[in-house]
Amino acid sequence: MFNDSTASPVEQLYTRHRTWLRGWLHRRLGHRADAEDLAHDTFVRVLCSRQDVGELRQPMAFLAKIANDLLINRWRRQAIERAYLEALAARPEALEPSPEERLLTIETLLQLDSLLVGLSMPVRRIFFLSQLDGLTYPQIAAQLHLSVAQVQRAMGKAFSVCYASRFE
Template sequence: MDTPKPWQQDVEHLYLEYNGWLRNWLRKRLSEKADADDLAQDTFLRVMRTHQPLNELRQPLAYLATIANGLLVNRWRRQAVERAYIEALAAQPEAVALSAEDQYLLIETLMEVDALLHGLSPRAREIFLLSQLDGLTYRQIAVQLGLSIDQVQKSMSKAFALCYASQFE
């Protein structure tokens, strides 16, 4: 049998020492105990994937809370996207209904787009959405937001560059 490496021992120690605290911390933020337990496990999985030296942590609770909070935000964002998708589906005629697999793939794609858009500044995100979803021209966006057309073009360039770069990640 292999002897555990020091890093593995650090992860095990962190888990044994703080898993209960983390689950309780998450339970205060979530309505379901099982959801809190799942996110606690996801937090420790994230810790294991980072391979950060854990023996140097000065504030392990803050470290775990930061990771768990990021997972919470991702969860809430995903739930918001799913709710919006379900509402949009409910408004469609039944002939347009998608299979469960297609629905899953569509939600995953929407999550990727959402994550990509959160890489933009709020103003650039608004400009991009006004252009791509609402179909406004750069001039219309500039008037609506009180910007110059040049500012709108620069924001769109950043947004398109981000979209292009995401294709090669």
């Protein structure tokens, strides 16, 4: 290995806490290989961040926050993929997309989800009813027991987030 006194702060963080982090993730995931993968991804995030890890007061809390965010992203991705595959299963086999189309659709849905994550659930639901289900504003308003003006305001919020993301 290496001498802890000459190691960089990231190397020290890794050496001191990798075993704990893998165990913490294993308890949440139930699979050792998945825990290894997420622990690795956590330290990759640490390396890519510009945070001075040598000055951390609570390094385990720091690592747990990063790992938990990665875990949430993983579960969100799995939920989106599962919903998409369920929707595909309901379609006739002749209309089934190619593996490339599936991957592109899932990636697009994940990007859209990450864009809209800051919006409230009602606004997201209205956006999806409009953009994915093709419902008109009056149809959405009737289905959700809202006014058309409320639906328009919600769509305005969602579109402003999408528009702003194009210029970041």
